[in-house]
Amino acid sequence: MAIQKSTPAVDGVHAFKLPDVGEGLIEAELLTWYVKPGDEVKDGQMICEIETAKAVVELPCPYSGTVKELFAAEGETVEVGTVIITVDDGTGGSGGGTAEADTGAETEEREKPLVGYGEKAASTQRRPRRRPAATAPTPAAPAPRPASAPTPEPAAPAAPVRSEGRPLAKPPVRKLAKDLGIDLATVSPTGKDGIITRDDVHAAAEAVRAPEVVPEAAPAVETPVETDRSAREQRIPIKGVRKHTAAAMVNSAFTAPHVTEFLQVDVTRTMKAVARLRERPDFADVKVSPLLLVAKALLMAIRRHPGINSSWDEENQEIVVKNYVNLGIAAATERGLVVPNIKDAESQTLPELAASLKRLTETARAGKTGPADMSGGTITITNVGVFGVDAGTPIINPGEAAILAFGQIRDMPWVHKGELKIRKVTTLSLSFDHRLVDGELGSKVLRDIGTALEDPELTALAWG
Known part of the structure; x- marks a missing residue:
């Protein structure tokens, strides 16, 4: 598999970007590195194994030299065109040979699109919404108090008030309370700023499960409470071959x-x-x-x-x-x-x-x-x-x-x-x-x- 050498070296350091090894693929999962920083590599040597949406393939290095740095971890999904490794061929100086210098300098030659993968338009990012600075109201000057007036007692601190009367809790905690049948209004918060935590909900559930005092004639009946189901579930990322197969089957089923x-x-x-x-x-x-x-x-x-x-x-x-x-x-x-x-x-x-x-x-x-x-x-x-x-x-x-x-x-x-x-x-x-x-x-x-x-x-x- 031929790899295009389209990125110029900076101080003898070459940045190798993930190529499109298929037909218009946009990403791949890096499965295994065969090299580490400091290793000597030769042009054409296999340096890693990746899984695309179609197959598992090995990537050859298009440069000879010393591995300087790896920019992707095993198990990480990397977009095509992203630098994954830099190689020092030993011909340059000691400074500036980084992936950032190789890909970010405006004076460099712009890299040609890889085979089957055109230039991707720059993604737009939403500007973070600026929150108005919280300004405390200027306290009014206290009115002069007559000398004969008694000194008022300090007022008792006001009890914290929940926003709009709704208990404060994050969405996962609300779901947990719903699954366990717990009314958040009855839960005492221990989190910062009066926020109800998962431990608070579990504590409330334990209190519900505690046996109640009933007359001797009626035996105590414990109400079963469903536990957190997330601990008994496994989540498998959809990527690689399975992701491609799923998309192809959906396309076929709803097209043909x-x-x-x-x-x-x-x-x-x-x-x-x-x-x-x-x-x-x-x-x-x-x-x-x-x-x-x-x-x-x-x-x-x-x-x-x-x-x-x-x-x-x-x-x-x-x-x-x-x-x-x-x-x-x-x-x-x-x-x-x-x-x-x-x-x-x-x-x-x-x-x-x-x-x-x-x-x-x-x-x-x-x-x-x-x-x-x-x-x-x-x-x-x-x-x-x-x-x-x-x-x-x-x-x-x-x-x-x-x-x-x-x-x-x-x-x-x-x-x-x-x-x-x-x-x-x-x-x-x-x-x-x-x-x-x-x-x-x-x-x-x-x-x-x-x-x-x-x-x-x-x-x-x-x-x-």
Whole structure:
């Protein structure tokens, strides 16, 4: 990955700004630093690992020298164009080599926008509202008191008055009191300036829970009081891959009119074919699974019905039929759902397709899928069967026309050759964009996939 060296050095100190490693991304989370201040680095050396909205990638340093300072902590989300590290190449003086000097001087060359990320307009900030200075009223001069008048007693200090009669408390404390069923008007404040604190509310709740004196004939009943629920909740920041996936799914669900069709298929012969393929020498180094034959069946169906492998061009009001298949495989990872795709899958032999599936899944599980591997997909398979699920209504990936869900394979009673037998059965679900695919086309595609799985060897011979 090439990094643009567009920022001039100040006294031999180079400031490296976070580049856009994807397509128009605006931020990334810094996962791990591989270097620390004082370390020697070389041009092209990997210095950190970041997670963008699309993938986890490593960043190479475009300079050689000594690491001077790190400007982002691990776990911090950094905007594209922000300085994350400075490197001293040893050619300059001792002063002025800071990120501020490199990015703030007006005499420097203005940095060019990074690839896929234009200049961002300067954000406007609201000017803080100026509060009028509190001025105490000038006390009136006391009227002269007759010599014979007795000296008045000092007045007792006035009791503090709550603003508009409403107890003083912060919003979280008010919510806590509401959850515990405590009336703030009955709580004695201990905070500064008469503000009710969380401890005050808990103390009031404890007083409520104290047993009351009741007649001997009636047993004491303790009223259950709900405790603070925030202590039993976990909050997970939405960022990185999960944030991108959520935005994409919402966009797809509310843009493309979804239709889902289901088909139960007898895959007994498919399972036998999988067992035979595993024994062949050309499949010795790859994992042969039913997913491989499902992918092959989908590719064969696309060849017979190209319209299922298309996209909607809103700007030009056109349907774009793709004569290539970049087959996406949905993969669940620790960082969320990713959908890398196999480029030109339609041109691969069955052993080559098996090898591609192996590389794709291993890379995804290791969290190393790059942005290029997840762009340009044309149709997707999601294998919900690995989770023990029979079927689902998957959401189409943006820019695609359809997605196929492959359910678990179960032993089920099935009528085979006129007799009731126990067979291997699965459920296929095909969701498609009804703007691009009508019911007839969607049904034909799903039917052909099912036919290919019912007898994969015969289908391969008949369809070529």
